[in-house]
Amino acid sequence: MPELPEVETIARGLNKRIAGDRIESVWIGNKPEPLKSPAALIARTLERARIDRVRRVGKHIVFDLAPPNGSGIRQWIVHLGMTGRMVVAAPRSEAANHTHLIARLSSGKELRFIDPRRFGRLEVRESSFSGTGTEPLEITSEELVRLFRGRKAPIKAALLNQKLLHGVGNIYADESLFRAGIRPRRRANSITRFQYAKLHKALRQVLKEAIAAGGSSVSDYVDADGEEGFFQLRHRVYGREGEPCLVCRTPIKKIVVAGRGTHYCPRCQK
Numbered sequence: 001m002p003e004l005p006e007v008e009t010i011a012r013g014l015n016k017r018i019a020g021d022r023i024e025s026v027w028i029g030n031k032p033e034p035l036k037s038p039a040a041l042i043a044r045t046l047e048r049a050r051i052d053r054v055r056r057v058g059k060h061i062v063f064d065l066a067p068p069n070g071s072g073i074r075q076w077i078v079h080l081g082m083t084g085r086m087v088v089a090a091p092r093s094e095a096a097n098h099t100h101l102i103a104r105l106s107s108g109k110e111l112r113f114i115d116p117r118r119f120g121r122l123e124v125r126e127s128s129f130s131g132t133g134t135e136p137l138e139i140t141s142e143e144l145v146r147l148f149r150g151r152k153a154p155i156k157a158a159l160l161n162q163k164l165l166h167g168v169g170n171i172y173a174d175e176s177l178f179r180a181g182i183r184p185r186r187r188a189n190s191i192t193r194f195q196y197a198k199l200h201k202a203l204r205q206v207l208k209e210a211i212a213a214g215g216s217s218v219s220d221y222v223d224a225d226g227e228e229g230f231f232q233l234r235h236r237v238y239g240r241e242g243e244p245c246l247v248c249r250t251p252i253k254k255i256v257v258a259g260r261g262t263h264y265c266p267r268c269q270k
């Protein structure tokens with residue numbers, strides 16, 4: 001599943017390639033699952049609109065649109081779900097299986113939404129979409145303390161709670177907790193201010209490194225050009241069950257927290 005750094009990378013790639021372009025026409029497939037807004041409304045919103053900007057909000061890709069008649073703000077919001085991809089394709093190149101939407105642009109390029117498992121969602125909105133929760137790259141250390149410290153849930157569960165922080169997924173939660181030296185099962189209300197400061201710093205570092213590396217992914221994964229553009233950030237704990245900790249050589253443990261496979265070093269994390 002694409003996490004925040006991957007979505008950021010995809011949104012930046014799309015912005016670089018198609019910002020300023022105009023959508024000439026739209027084709028929408030007949031599978032209902034990817035359509036959070038009615039197909040006719042999506043088509044009407046996108047057709048003839050100019051794409052002003054593409055950006056990430058949480059784990060959503062947001063297309064800011066300028067409608068042809070200039071009235072109202074319009075947004076096209078895409079959530080990639082598990083296997084969704086947004087691809088900029090050459091005109092009339094063959095469409096992949098499981099293509100659910102094709103937007104033909106005035107530059108001749110085609111923007112395509114492909115999603116085999118159909119957990120991705122396409123939606124259009126009139127007003128400004130800001131998602132729920134706070135951006136993990138914008139939150140201050142003090143805000144993080146305020147948001148988390150009253151909670152009895154394990155810290156890992158709190159990190160994954162999209163109503164608190166948006167966009168932090170399983171890999172980056174594990175990696176941040178490792179760098180901060182905090183066990184994933186620790187209750188959020190038992191963590192000290194000092195540890196929260198370390199967690200705040202770790203979270204920023206992990207996300208920024210992953211964005212700089214072009215996002216990392218464990219599944220087959222394609223960037224906005226349709227190329228396997230991502231290389232994997234070296235995970236220190238995630239996916240390394242039984243392997244030696246890179247700091248102390250203790251075997252990395254895997255447990256389940258909040259229903260998710262969770263990796264940690266029993267010696268470095270308290």
Ligand SMILES: [Zn+2]
Binds near residue numbers: 248
């Ligand atoms: Zn260790």
